[in-house]
Amino acid sequence: MEATSLEGSTGLLFDASPIKTLRQIIDEAGNALTSNAADNRWVLSDQSFSWPRTGNTVTPFTTGKSYFKKLAEELEGAQKSIYIGGWQVNWDAQFAPGGLRLFDVLLKAARANAGLKIYVMPWKHSPPIQTYDKQTVPVLEAINELVGRKCVTVTLAASLADEDPGFFSHHQKFVVIDEHKAFIGGMDVCYGRFDDETYDLHADAEGREGLNRYNGCIPHLGHVKPEKLVDPDLLTGAYDNHPTFGGLWASNRSEILKKIENGAVQTDYSGETPYWSAMSRPTGLSPSDATLDATRQPRMPWQDVHVLIEGPSAADIARNFVYRWNSEGGEKTPLDLPAEPEAVSGGCTVQVLRSAPFKMRKAEYAALKDDAKKDVTQPTGKQCEIALAMKNLIEGATSFIYIENQFFVSAFGVEHTEPDKTAANVSAESALSGPAQKIRSSGFQEWATHLVSDKPNEAPKNFICEALGERIGKAIMSGAKENFHVIITLPVHPEGKLSDGNIMAQVHWTMQTLVFGTFSLLNRVRRYIKARELRDKKVADWKKATTDPDDRRYEDVDMDRCSDYVTLLNLRNWAQLGDRYVTEQIYIHTKMMIVDDLFALLGSANINDRSMLGSRDS
Template sequence: MESVRARNRFQSFARERQGNLVKWYVDAHDYFYAVSELLESATKSILIQDWWLTPELYLRRPPGLNERWRLDRILKRKAEAGIKICVIVYKEVSLNMTLNSAHTKHSLEDLHPSIACMRHPDHFDGDETVLLWVRHKRACIGGLDLCFGRWDTPSHSLADCHISDFTETVWPGQDYNNARVQDFQDVEKWASNQQSRLEVPRMPWHDTHMMLEGPAVLDICQHFVERWNFIYQIKYSKKRTADERYHLLAFPHPLANDQQPHDPQHHNYEPVTHHPHFSSWAQAGRRLGHSRSSSRDYRASGTKENYSGQMNVQVVRSAADWSNGTTTEHSVLNAYIQLIEQAEKFIYIFITTCGSKGHIRNQVGQALANRIIKAARANERFKVVVAIPAIPGFAGNLDSETDSGGTLAIMDWTYKSICRGPNSIFSHVQNAGIDPRPYISFYNLRNFDRINNDPATLADIERRTGISYYQTQAALARIYLGDEASDKELEKNKEVTFKLAQEGESVKKGERDMKARGGETISVKLPESVREAREILRAWSDAAPGYDREVADSIVTQSHPGGLENLPWLGDEESERAAFVTEELYIHTKLMIVDDKKVIMGSANINDRSLVGDRDSEIALVVEDQETISSQMDGQYWPAARFAATLRRRLYREHLGLLQPQSINVPQEDETGTEEDRIVTDPMGEELENLWTRTARVNTASFSKVFRCVPTAGVLNWDDYKRYVPSGPDAPKVCHVAPSAGSLSDVKRELNRIKGHLVEMPLDFLEQDEMYKESASVNPATMLIYT
């Protein structure tokens, strides 16, 4: 395969392919809906490769109105219709993660013999590949796992508390989660929740994904087949009692030699014919949904002549012997570096984690620094905009001596990659005598909301009905389980557990404890039937006429022309002030847009784990749309690629608050060509640059004033941190309004200034102190987990 990669751009196993159709998705609302349609349309086979897959995931919301669109129920229907389903999920290190891939495997395989689920690896490193492939027609690539905690809209609600109409609940059970407070717990008991939605905001999730049709689907399928067969050969082929659901797969390419020319210049040339196992897998492997000899099969698989797409697509990956049974490939890294080097004007890049301890191997930061230096020396305008999570998505206060080690280690290495130390981007640029700040800037995302929980109102309904709020949540769980729930699922969820809301303003007097696990919980027996559960909810609703009808369950899902001051609330000012919450908008997107012309998107982080090839298995697509639209760059006419430009503009509109709130059951409308779209057309234009920087600055100041968020600028050491973050008897609940924010009117007035989600990344945070100390969880032996 080395000879094949040597001929291909980025040294990828896959060549550039023309004639593809690619659609981007921002946030999971529209993508999950599209996946539900894609799975429902499958007629022969479904292949899924995921880091985490939740069988109980609802692909359409609200779940109470979309029971048939739960992932396991869709897969069961398709398996019963004769469709073969192959799934690969990451086998976690059980001491460190709560994915419970064993639950995923057994839940899926118990549905039908036509469903096979493999777990891998059985050692240290893992993979984050997110891949969905339906027959040979369409495939999906990106960062969105089919799992809890991912479904979201561009509004990114933090609240999902409903006092009267529980059918409007959006995130059922553990799908309502804040990883900064606590990770998922016992996910096989998915109907329970160790986080109280009465007071803990969920952590919103920002991500992107792609669905494509065309010739490049063949290469995505090849990647899956290599991985599937590699796992099969090391885990299943030599078992004495072979399970018939496990078997080798053949590549989805035609088999006859005369149909597979070996000449790279031939129009029907396929590099896969050079694969060392091509012939043997063709003979022994099962071809899912394909004919064994027809040349029509190849043409239907996605040649340019059969598709009207105008997009050139190349599949790139990180792969090695341990993951795919191939020699080490790091074409994702090569693609990032080359695209950065070739950038003409502008780069917009999302990063989940970056940097490494000690010697940097992935070189993306170096490539960015070199490109900035080149622009400065040529006296050219050049701009890089980076969006990165404020805090890694792990639980615990930053100042916790027991829980924050891994979080702070990642933050420390990220800051050292950006602006601290000799190997940082800033240092490389400054060593060339250039100020990096006019050329590159860094941002986080954050949101606020109001939880619809007035304790007095809730207590009154409970008194009038004799039903506790937690009994209604158990009834709701029983409805989600449905009449067709298996005995195993009912047994695991026969008793559902919920975190009790805290009394007073602090977790414990004089103590701030971000983790929810230390608080009290309540266990409620599941109603015997769906009918009994509906009667409980009906009794509650009948006793609450007028309650909750005009009060928004989430204030970010609606427009408020009159501002926050006039929003209805059932309780007094004190309870409403206590209902406002904030949380970072977690950036899981792995995406770079170059010059509004080229896009690379996939599963790879900008760190050694994802990019060096011999560690995590990753996959991405490089997309270059040949259809151009009239645009601008730096005040000049610019022929932008439709795919790249519309994606970048859509992201900008969301971050700046230029999108209308999206209903949970309506797809996002195309706003290309609107006034809001015009505003974000030129990413280097003065109008947009001023709007961008002003919005980030104002948002940052308002969030800081109301909530005392961290990280924040000006907190240079741990002493500053202790003075800045409220503590002691007056400490608020985590994510709630700080005592210093003033009255309810003061809070609303300040929050009215916030537009969108964009905030500045505080590059000086804790710069005077060591951010972390080596411990049992963070030390030379565990560094590979984080880098």
């Protein structure tokens, strides 16, 4: 998924202890004593999507192979319903070595249980991103024909962002089984995710074919054998969703379906068609047999984290799906959940969090039946609960914070930022260094970006960088020796070719956030180190070193001193292909934070404005 510009989000927060309750304490005379309690880490208000629920069992999966193996088992054993939501859902996503696909797993599940209902909701993608959402629809719904009954329905979820809906996305990634088991995290059921802890670079390993040979950072120089390829659009009589000659294309539906049943894979749509005819498809895309050449090209391994929740919080994720599904205008599904789901014997307390635009929440509320609205608080604004939970966890951390995220883009030019306000003292142009202005998207890309977004070059304004810097600053300024450390693992660079302007722009924002910005993470650390030195020397204006953008005294603090408090990491692997050695980044796609070995926050939310502000990606 997510290659270049479209990212953002569901999330969940859990810990391994029950919710703490503080009771009023009084003295012998009945007067209230002054009470003290630990900071609350949960996000609680009358607009919260869900409340923390005890009694959950949470099982983590740190590789795609382990996740897909368990997911296949649960899908095939489903009795009542399957809900699948994702930024990208591909019918031929690989589930096991040798080519087991999502299509095969769902077909087996449908045949095994005559009462099973399957609902699939991918994002309705916006060009130039290609998620093959329109091809997912006819292939998965063809299962109805094969089993002789209506059991699969696919609805494409449009973006319901409060701003620039054509620019943002439905970004949640989850699967719910029978409304009481829920998988949630960073992994879409799509290409590239089938990986393990060896991060193998061999593109043809594990029986990978077609788009499951994944690397979005290099041109594909190999070819798929024609007999292994299928164009799902021909199931509908259309040709690649770009009608020609009256909108139809002669095809034999039964032959196409038979080819899918026999293990064919999705044709690529990256081949370019010359604009020599008025009948040419307007996007310039056509079916292609392109794939990686396994003899000389490495696949890009994938690192991600997902969890299985069994317990009452799974019902909250099911409720999220039904709300989303019914608000998208498709065939309605009833929500058949108990008002208070029962706890199981698990020891985790879980709160399901959302980034949810106000427009999306209003659509969800409007889709509720009148008798259900009395039990639901009417929305009054967006939900940016994931960012708020992250802030709570950072501020309350005592020992360490581990962050593994696909992005780290946050406000870097002001002392204080709020998610609802534009960052002060930093405009898009002034934030861009000279080189960054040179590499910024130009020509058609820039024109197209401005066409769909009125904020394409807006400086980031979420507060995650500030919160981390302030917590590290607290450790630095503490009189006692405090061993506090932040570890951040990121991709080498965003998925895509480094010659693309939008990829280079994201690299720029990341480097400004972490290193070069006036209030970047490392410069905040340097400011506090300098402030501590000035304070110890009784310099009267030492506080200015941490707050004044024009105070440059921190620049004489060596950058290496930041390593006492911050470690920045990425991952890379190498392999021998024939007589050549190759290397490729291990692509970090995780959206996770672990604090003090007590709390974990994970889901589909990246550290960027798309996910953190609440008004953009879901």
